[in-house]
Ligand SMILES: Cc1cc2nc3c(=O)[nH]c(=O)nc-3n(C[C@H](O)[C@H](O)[C@H](O)COP(=O)(O)OP(=O)(O)OC[C@H]3O[C@@H](n4cnc5c(N)ncnc54)[C@H](O)[C@@H]3O)c2cc1C
């Protein structure tokens with residue numbers, strides 16, 4: 079296995095964390111394998127994406143040459159990527175577990191007859207006898223699976239926040255190769271008709287330095303106002319467990335966890351959250367975790383750094399007061 | 411209108427880590443450590459299908475599952491939620507099933523049913539989190555594919571699919587027939603079957619299909635995946651020490667926490 083292809087899907091968004099992670103992982107894996115780190119860019123993007131790819135270690139960037147690819151459509155993008163993977167002789171294809179990544183990666187994997195593993199948390203190429211080692215938590219993180227793929231092609235999607243970004247090499251350059259892809263007219267239609275941004279007011283969850291998050295233990299939608307107040311004092315973004323989302327207390331864009339956002343704050347305050355493994359994997363990259371839960375036996379206390387075993391309704395108002403006091407004393 | 415929902419029976423994902431044990435071969439969870447349930451996102455998919463039928467005022471819903479005999483319970487539950495028909499495909503006929511095989515079998519089953527307008531799957535199974543079968547089905551059938559859908563409406567001859575994007579919501583229009591994978595949302599929280607429907611579900615037949623019924627053999631490209639080797643499968647250990655805040659009064663505890671946070675330089 080020599081050619082590691084980092085797949086970048088431009089779907090109306092800017093080059094960002096997801097792309098950096100996938101390129102960094104690709105370059106590291108290529109180095110492990112003694113192979114080559116290359117990238118593919120599909121979708122309406124400008125030249126800057128190729129430059130970014132070079133700065134994170136790709137030596138070649140393949141772009142799909144077809145006017146049919148300016149707007150994102152899963153099947154067409156998968157078609158184009160299959161052709162790019164074949165011309166680039168890609169042994170390993172790396173996607174990010176973004177929505178388009180989760181959508182397109184298995185389509186491409188199917189077309190290539192590849193070994194496909196989604197949402198992996200670790201890869202390396204330090205396998206005796208060659209190959210790629212893949213780590214994936216299963217059964218809610220209650221078990222961990224380590225697999226080795228020895229035959230190409232392998233299609234993987236990387237869980238967000240599972241890769242340490244490389245330092246970009248400013249001014250690095252490489253070759254841009256346009257692949258004339260032939261996307262066939264599809265038998266069905268697919269088009270984006272509306273896109274709405276949901277403004278949460280505070281910082282974006284993914285970028286937040288502090289997150290205050292509530293679960294089923296909040297007991298009701300209206301009680302989230304007390305978290306909002308705590309969030310205000312801390313300058314935090316607000317998040318939630320799946321249970322709180324399912325109950326309709328908060329929008330599903332707030333969900334943190336395996337099937338929600340992966341976050342990496344310096345401080346994560348979990349309120350009325352039991353600590354199910356599917357929630358905790360979303361905060362694996364958090365630096366400090368504080369848990370407030372009235373059940374001292376709640377599993378979250380095995381994973382948090384600081385714990386308060388108390389009814390949040392009693393504790394949070396006092397915590398807000400204490401934080402305000404601390405703020406005024408710090409500024410005077 | 412015909413909607414088909416693929417459901418998988420899995421080990422209850424909510425069991426506490428302390429109950430989780432590996433089987434003797436160390437390749438999967440031990441049998442019997444928890445009850446079997448419908449994979450959670452498949453329940454969301456069932457709910458979405460039911461809502462589509464309700465909004466349209468007509469239509470049939472079929473649930474299909476490849477599984478062990480115990481999977482009749484999952485199909486029974488689907489019937490009690492009021493899907494119309496249920497089919498169990500005998501997994502024992504396909505001893506080394508992989509995701510390609512699963513998609514192939516489901517596509518074969520689909521071919522035996524009245525033509526479907528929409529095929530719904532969960533976004534990923536709640537045990538191994540494959541996240542592939544719906545895409546493989548779409549690729550095989552050559553139908554449009556949309557992942558992580560939360561709500562669906564029929565508008566004219568098209569499906570209107572609403573899903574969360576990275577920063578909000580988006581709506582997609584696609585032609586029928588189509589494949590979607592469903593994710594959870596407050597709007598598709600699975601309904602709790604009524605007692606009466608539970609009883610009615612017990613009187614319904616669940617058709618069992620064998621490999622031969624589908625014109626397949628265990629070798630029809632249904633696995634095993636020989637390219638991937640499991641090197642290790644284990645229960646990870648967590649070793650974080652939690653420091654409990656223990657001051658005498660609430661106010662003291664609040665102040666102690668603030669002090670600790672200040673000490674960590676996060677506030
Ligand atoms: C495939 C799969 C994917 C999943 N993905 C996710 C995901 O992305 N994110 C996610 O969060 N979950 C996910 N889940 C669900 C997860 O397994 C749990 O069901 C969920 O995280 C539980 O949410 P919770 O902690 O809020 O609720 P519960 O587990 O019900 O916990 C509520 C807690 O609140 C405490 N409490 C109650 N009242 C108070 C009070 N007054 N003060 C203080 N504490 C109180 C209780 O002691 C309890 O510990 C997934 C599950 C599966 C199977």
Ligand SMILES: Nc1ncnc2c1ncn2[C@@H]1O[C@H](COP(=O)(O)O)[C@@H](O)[C@H]1O
Nearest residue numbers: 416417476531532534535540541542543
């Ligand atoms: N054995 C099965 N029987 C029926 N449907 C399945 C089966 N396995 C997977 N599926 C469907 O495919 C979805 C995704 O599964 P997976 O790709 O295994 O994570 C599930 O949520 C189901 O809707």
